[in-house]
Amino acid sequence: MPTKPEHQPGPGADREVGGPASTAGVATDEAAPLIEVSDLYVHYSMRRGPLARLSRSRKGGDGAVRAVDGVSFSLRRGEVLGLVGESGSGKSTLGRALLGLVPASSGSIRFDGTELVGLPERRLRPLRRRLQMVFQDPHASLNPAMDVGTAVGHPLKIHGLGGADLQKQVERALEMVGLAPARRYLNMRPADLSGGQKQRVVIARAAILDPELMVADEPVSMLDMSVRAKILQLLLDLRRQLNLTYLYITHDLATAKLFCDRIAIMYLGRIVEIGRTEEVFANPRHPYTQALLRAVPDLGSRREDESEVVAGEIPDAARPPAGCSYHPRCPHAFAPCGSEGRDLRALLEARWAGPGEVTERGAGDPAGPGVGLEREDPARVVRLGDLDAAGEHLPIRPAHGHHAADVLRVLTRARDDGPDEPLWRGVRAMREEGGQAVVDFEPAIDPGLLDTGGARVACHLFDPRFDRSAVQQVS
Numbered sequence: 001m002p003t004k005p006e007h008q009p010g011p012g013a014d015r016e017v018g019g020p021a022s023t024a025g026v027a028t029d030e031a032a033p034l035i036e037v038s039d040l041y042v043h044y045s046m047r048r049g050p051l052a053r054l055s056r057s058r059k060g061g062d063g064a065v066r067a068v069d070g071v072s073f074s075l076r077r078g079e080v081l082g083l084v085g086e087s088g089s090g091k092s093t094l095g096r097a098l099l100g101l102v103p104a105s106s107g108s109i110r111f112d113g114t115e116l117v118g119l120p121e122r123r124l125r126p127l128r129r130r131l132q133m134v135f136q137d138p139h140a141s142l143n144p145a146m147d148v149g150t151a152v153g154h155p156l157k158i159h160g161l162g163g164a165d166l167q168k169q170v171e172r173a174l175e176m177v178g179l180a181p182a183r184r185y186l187n188m189r190p191a192d193l194s195g196g197q198k199q200r201v202v203i204a205r206a207a208i209l210d211p212e213l214m215v216a217d218e219p220v221s222m223l224d225m226s227v228r229a230k231i232l233q234l235l236l237d238l239r240r241q242l243n244l245t246y247l248y249i250t251h252d253l254a255t256a257k258l259f260c261d262r263i264a265i266m267y268l269g270r271i272v273e274i275g276r277t278e279e280v281f282a283n284p285r286h287p288y289t290q291a292l293l294r295a296v297p298d299l300g301s302r303r304e305d306e307s308e309v310v311a312g313e314i315p316d317a318a319r320p321p322a323g324c325s326y327h328p329r330c331p332h333a334f335a336p337c338g339s340e341g342r343d344l345r346a347l348l349e350a351r352w353a354g355p356g357e358v359t360e361r362g363a364g365d366p367a368g369p370g371v372g373l374e375r376e377d378p379a380r381v382v383r384l385g386d387l388d389a390a391g392e393h394l395p396i397r398p399a400h401g402h403h404a405a406d407v408l409r410v411l412t413r414a415r416d417d418g419p420d421e422p423l424w425r426g427v428r429a430m431r432e433e434g435g436q437a438v439v440d441f442e443p444a445i446d447p448g449l450l451d452t453g454g455a456r457v458a459c460h461l462f463d464p465r466f467d468r469s470a471v472q473q474v475s
């Protein structure tokens with residue numbers, strides 16, 4: 001059973017069909033998107049093995065890592081789209097899926113009109129020449145025993161394109177990536193090259209096939225600062241020379257700003273914001289985009305508080321949060337975003353880890369009724385494991401020796417001490433029923449990408465169906 005409802009698009013949450021400069025709708029080959037991704041899911045099954053059992057028993061998920069969880073976008077020819085997000089957001093998986101390196105679980109990837117999902121390997125093989133990837137670590141991408149000339153010529157041979165002029169093509173490719181004169185490099189091995197030179201060889205090896213789409217997965221993040229801009233410039237030069245289209249995968253917004261026409265911000269398998277680079281940087285809309293931008297020192301104009309980066313950790317993709325996946329970290333989360341038991345548990349545990357406080361012991365407390373200065377360990381009163389259950393109505397059993405009223409006391413105190421915690425905006429009621437405390441949450445609604453007149457954003461703050469007044473008071 002999925003732990004999260006399938007994507008429920010909000011109004012205007014139709015597919016992303018090309019950037020603002022897109023000529024979608026004009027019936028020419030130039031105007032047609034090179035890549036069109038629709039409702040793509042890539043889940044890694046963890047059905048077997050001890051890790052899967054642990055994952056299922058602890059978290060109650062279906063055991064699948066939802067690495068890409070309903071993604072739609074398109075890419076025009078010659079466009080550079082940046083895919084930005086923290087580690088674990090699903091960027092690499094999405095990039096690999098476009099090239100058929102990991103199988104899609106469902107959805108569609110149309111490349112120049114051909115559906116790639118479900119295409120048999122023998123029909124995918126000829127297309128691979130047109131789809132290339134550059135990885136983060138040039139050292140790991142090259143065989144240390146293979147000289148540069150052989151490495152760069154290798155893909156031509158594999159695709160049966162290595163004719164009599166193979167050597168000339170290799171030299172041309174090397175010179176195209178700035179390794180000139182090419183003859184000087186042909187017999188070198190990776191160990192003879194700097195990091196930047198190695199990445200140039202890797203790029204030459206991809207470019208020699210005259211590809212149309214290049215997925216560049218963190219292509220400069222392992223290089224010295226001094227060469228990063230040069231490699232990015234090289235990729236831009238190749239775009240012009242070869243009419244290349246790029247999907248540029250990075251966690252680094254500063255390079256994305258330099259390199260990309262459009263930016264897609266990815267969070268836990270979803271695109272949460274997509275728009276023209278200038279627009280996203282000048283007016284970030286999604287709270288996650290805003291937090292990412294604040295965390296980039298180079299983009300200091302938006303940085304209000306040194307300590308304010310993206311709070312908390314990216315959640316487990318095997319069991320994404322209810323509603324908006326970003327809600328547990330979002331200071332603006334409100335009723336529809338999806339408060340749930342896990343958020344309550346995190347809040348109680350954080351309180352317990354905080355400074356001591358005056359607590360009132362209930363009649364059933366083993367220490368006897370009274371008042372004391374101590375840390376209030378919620379586990380003494382509440383069966384914390386009950387808080388891990390999903391659903392709008394959360395029954396919570398009192399711990400041994402306690403009553404439902406004690407549980408409600410703990411919860412009420414937590415709320416009174418921090419009424420502005422976004423979690424409480426999603427709590428409709430706390431009540432007693434059949435000897436248990438029950439927390440009723442507001443229904444969690446999964447946000448779809450909404451048109452905001454600039455970027456498209458998956459955030460309920462931009463959905464006119466919802467009353468944001470509770471949020472405005474605190475933001």
Ligand SMILES: Nc1ncnc2c1ncn2[C@@H]1O[C@H](COP(=O)(O)OP(=O)(O)OP(=O)(O)O)[C@@H](O)[C@H]1O
Nearest residue numbers: 044065067085086087088089090091092093094317
């Ligand atoms: N082969 C795999 N089997 C199971 N889970 C995987 C596999 N590859 C990636 N994952 C999981 O899928 C999710 C997305 O990972 P992915 O590498 O695509 O993210 P990313 O944003 O590219 O992160 P990074 O920047 O660290 O590479 C993560 O939870 C990751 O642990």
